[in-house]
Amino acid sequence: MISTELRVIQRRGTIALAGRETRRVLALWTQTILPPVVTALLFLAVFGGALGSRIREVEGLEYLTFILPGLLVMSTIGPAFANASTSLYQARSEGYIEDVLTSPLRPWQVVAAYVTGSLVRAWAVALAVGVVATPFTSGVAHPIAAAAALALAGLVFASLGVIVGIAAETFDHHAFVANLLVTPLALLAGVFYSAHTLDDPWQTATRLNPLYYLVDAARYGFTGFHEAPVWLSLGVTAVVAAVVFGIAVALVGRGWRLKP
Amino acid sequence: MAWRRARFVAQDEAVTSELDRRSIALLVERLEKVYADGTRALDELEVRVPAGCFFGLLGPNGAGKTTLIGAAAGLVRAPSGRIFVFGHDAVSDPEARLLIGLSPQEIHLDRFLTARELLVYHGRYFGMPKLEAGRRADELLEVFDLTAKAKTKPNRLSGGMRRRLLIARALVHHPRLVMLDEPTAGVDLEQRHELWRYLRRLHTEGLTVLLTTHYIEEAEALCERVALIRAGRIAAEGTPAELVSRFGGTRLEDAYLEAMRP
Numbered sequence: 001m002i003s004t005e006l007r008v009i010q011r012r013g014t015i016a017l018a019g020r021e022t023r024r025v026l027a028l029w030t031q032t033i034l035p036p037v038v039t040a041l042l043f044l045a046v047f048g049g050a051l052g053s054r055i056r057e058v059e060g061l062e063y064l065t066f067i068l069p070g071l072l073v074m075s076t077i078g079p080a081f082a083n084a085s086t087s088l089y090q091a092r093s094e095g096y097i098e099d100v101l102t103s104p105l106r107p108w109q110v111v112a113a114y115v116t117g118s119l120v121r122a123w124a125v126a127l128a129v130g131v132v133a134t135p136f137t138s139g140v141a142h143p144i145a146a147a148a149a150l151a152l153a154g155l156v157f158a159s160l161g162v163i164v165g166i167a168a169e170t171f172d173h174h175a176f177v178a179n180l181l182v183t184p185l186a187l188l189a190g191v192f193y194s195a196h197t198l199d200d201p202w203q204t205a206t207r208l209n210p211l212y213y214l215v216d217a218a219r220y221g222f223t224g225f226h227e228a229p230v231w232l233s234l235g236v237t238a239v240v241a242a243v244v245f246g247i248a249v250a251l252v253g254r255g256w257r258l259k260p
Numbered sequence: 261m262a263w264r265r266a267r268f269v270a271q272d273e274a275v276t277s278e279l280d281r282r283s284i285a286l287l288v289e290r291l292e293k294v295y296a297d298g299t300r301a302l303d304e305l306e307v308r309v310p311a312g313c314f315f316g317l318l319g320p321n322g323a324g325k326t327t328l329i330g331a332a333a334g335l336v337r338a339p340s341g342r343i344f345v346f347g348h349d350a351v352s353d354p355e356a357r358l359l360i361g362l363s364p365q366e367i368h369l370d371r372f373l374t375a376r377e378l379l380v381y382h383g384r385y386f387g388m389p390k391l392e393a394g395r396r397a398d399e400l401l402e403v404f405d406l407t408a409k410a411k412t413k414p415n416r417l418s419g420g421m422r423r424r425l426l427i428a429r430a431l432v433h434h435p436r437l438v439m440l441d442e443p444t445a446g447v448d449l450e451q452r453h454e455l456w457r458y459l460r461r462l463h464t465e466g467l468t469v470l471l472t473t474h475y476i477e478e479a480e481a482l483c484e485r486v487a488l489i490r491a492g493r494i495a496a497e498g499t500p501a502e503l504v505s506r507f508g509g510t511r512l513e514d515a516y517l518e519a520m521r522p
Binding site for chain 2: 006
């Protein structure tokens with residue numbers, strides 16, 4: 001078989017696996033899409049609506065406008081992580097991952113397919129939140145920066161989800177990472193506040209949080225306001241995304257915890 | 261001149277060896293597998309399954325049958341040794357995967373998909389266009405008497421139906437070597453004979469079949485050649501008649517018991 005023929009076969013296989021993942025997301029929409037949308041809208045209602053009337057403005061922006069980009073990042077990373085980790089963990093624990101492992105797909109194609117399903121879920125959630133919030137905000141200042149921030153946020157956490165999906169020995173391990181790493185990082189990333197208005201140690205803690213830079217870049221994309229160098233933040237995130245994706249590919253390639 | 265002649269001889273041997281490998285459906289060379297708990301499942305195992313052969317692998321539980329099949333199909337990491345499928349390295353060459361159809365011992369089916377979707381997605385993972393995979397799925401559902409269950413999810417199928425679906429899945433992408441790991445375990449007698457009929461038909465169509473089983477009569481009824489595996493090594497290999505004549509007795513069961521004696 002010539003290599004181009006094999007590449008076509010592998011490309012079709014990758015699309016099929018990504019399709020299977022997307023299909024799972026859509027079939028289970030009450031579990032995969034609805035809850036994070038409701039959570040984000042509750043944040044918007046409470047912080048943007050109820051508290052927003054008292055806070056008024058942060059850094060010259062309406063409070064709802066200020067928090068929306070961070071909420072979109074939060075709405076992207078949580079589902080992206082959860083989707084890849086739970087889907088892969090289920091496939092492993094129930095054994096049907098063997099259908100994928102025996103296929104001619106290369107490790108990077110397997111990871112890419114799982115990441116694709118996760119991105120569909122993450123961006124569906126972000127889109128739903130964005131559509132609901134749009135009437136209350138003033139548009140997108142820098143669409144490319146906004147799209148890049150959400151894309152990279154999804155990519156980093158979907159790849160991380162693949163790693164956790166492979167590493168987790170029980171479902172609790174997945175929940176442990178989600179509850180003790182992803183959620184705290186998200187809440188301490190300056191979504192609801194401006195870092196430079198805080199006193200130490202909170203300001204330092206916020207600036208040490210890598211997610212802060214993604215939220216800041218997303219805020220620049222949506223509102224034009226930023227505290228850190230945007231393109232440096234996006235560049236570093238792109239490198240982190242490549243490294244995390246690479247680690248996921250290496251684990252699949254080695255068959256770590258996938259093959260005895 | 262002598263060195264040049266020697267080089268030509270070496271090249272010639274290499275070509276012969278490559279041709280030889282391609283004519284062998286499954287060639288396993290010095291394969292070792294030691295699991296994390298220290299269990300040595302395969303111990304420098306050597307086996308060759310000729311193309312077009314109905315080949316049986318018999319051995320007690322823990323002898324290494326499933327590990328061997330898993331290693332060939334990419335489900336088990338083998339620390340050393342080599343496996344070739346029609347000349348393609350089973351570990352490094354993705355093309356080898358296209359040539360293998362696997363029906364594992366344990367039934368693991370994607371619970372998010374219906375019976376038909378399972379077959380279609382499997383075909384697509386192996387590069388079949390969607391329409392072709394759909395046609396093939398319908399054909400195999402018909403063959404395995406599962407058409408009425410096409411829209412049923414696997415957890416709502418009986419054990420026998422799930423087993424048949426697993427074998428159908430192994431065949432979707434038109435493999436040249438089908439590895440069936442205890443395909444009739446837990447299947448009632450009538451269905452077992454039905455499966456035997458289908459497996460014979462597949463074999464007459466040119467497919468190489470590697471079958472592991474605990475039913476000696478199954479191996480006797482189906483297999484042209486049989487390898488007896490014990491403690492990760494091949495204890496004996498030949499046609500059922502050859503094994504009987506080598507170990508004595510009147511049936512393959514006698515030869516098996518004799519070969520397995522420590």
